[in-house]
Amino acid sequence: MAIEITNVGIKGPKGDTGPSGAPLQAYSGVPVKLITPATTFTGITVSDNGAGKVLLAGAGPHGLTAADAIGANIFIVTASAGWIGLAIHKIISLDADVTGNKIGIDLAFASQAAPIMALGNIVINYILATIAPLGPNSIIKADALVSLKNSANPKSLSYRTLALKISEVNNLINMSSYRFQARIHMRGTNQSQIGLADNMVGGFGPSINNPVVSAFDFSVNRNFALALGMYSCEPMTIESYLVEVYNL
Known part of the structure; x- marks a missing residue:
């Protein structure tokens, strides 16, 4: 309430x-x-993870580990197409620890643009x-x-x-x-x-x-x-x- x-x-x-x-x-x-992927996680593309949720793929590694990141939230800094500024979205999957470049989040895929998200320090x-x-x-x-x-x-x-x-x-x-x-x-x-x-x-x-x-x-x-x-x-x-x- x-x-x-x-x-x-x-x-x-x-x-x-x-x-x-x-x-x-x-x-x-x-x-x-909350958690912030590494600053190498740029050049992001957005796709369907096969189950109707958003899959973020970066040109570089995300630097995250499943132990720390699964269940944590990314933070959207400013609004862009399909994204609300200052919103948070829960991480539900990583392709691999540290060296991986794909992050799945608990958000319905709707052909969103690349998000402007908090990275690094x-x-x-x-x-x-x-x-x-x-x-x-x-x-x-x-x-x-x-x-x-x-x-x-x-x-x-x-x-x-x-x-x-x-x-x-x-x-x-x-x-x-x-x-x-x-x-x-x-x-x-x-x-x-x-x-x-x-x-x-x-x-x-x-x-x-x-x-x-x-x-x-x-x-x-x-x-x-x-x-x-x-x-x-x-x-x-x-x-x-x-x-x-x-x-x-």
Whole structure:
């Protein structure tokens, strides 16, 4: 059921509130697993896999392994013929690990053009919510649990609006999960914000870094996204998230 936005604030589908009493803006406990094929997966052609689903064939290898990629989603960056921008599509088959060049996805074949998809080391902005206009003293609270492939390859997480960073933790290495929390406060005007310092463990605690300040216009509807700093061919999964808004 969709989140309802009313003239008395933002509430969940049953008018419920979050654990702190703040109206719920968005929440989900359904995992979303994302992965980016290697940058060599270009020159893509689209065909029927023989069962009515899309088969993507690249001029170069996709770099993926079945263990990491099957069940994960590719991310469509921008719209093109037969493709919706910012959509995700589940991988259902690979022709071979690493050196293969064919990816099957769970989408009906309809003579689509080549997709414009996220490849390699790239930041994917996964939109969690659309936040309605805020008052001058409002607070946004965000909490996400993310799992990632445990490796020495660096990844990152950040909260963003219109792809512009509000809060970030980077150089996530040698770990399998991370809980990323953030607080963004309006500073007496909905044109100025302050948040926690970057790279605070879990989003809280002491830091040698200064708080993050920004000057975004929250007098209008704004997308609020969790940005995943992907490492090529390694999955990251948004296990759950909660976004609360105090409209003050």
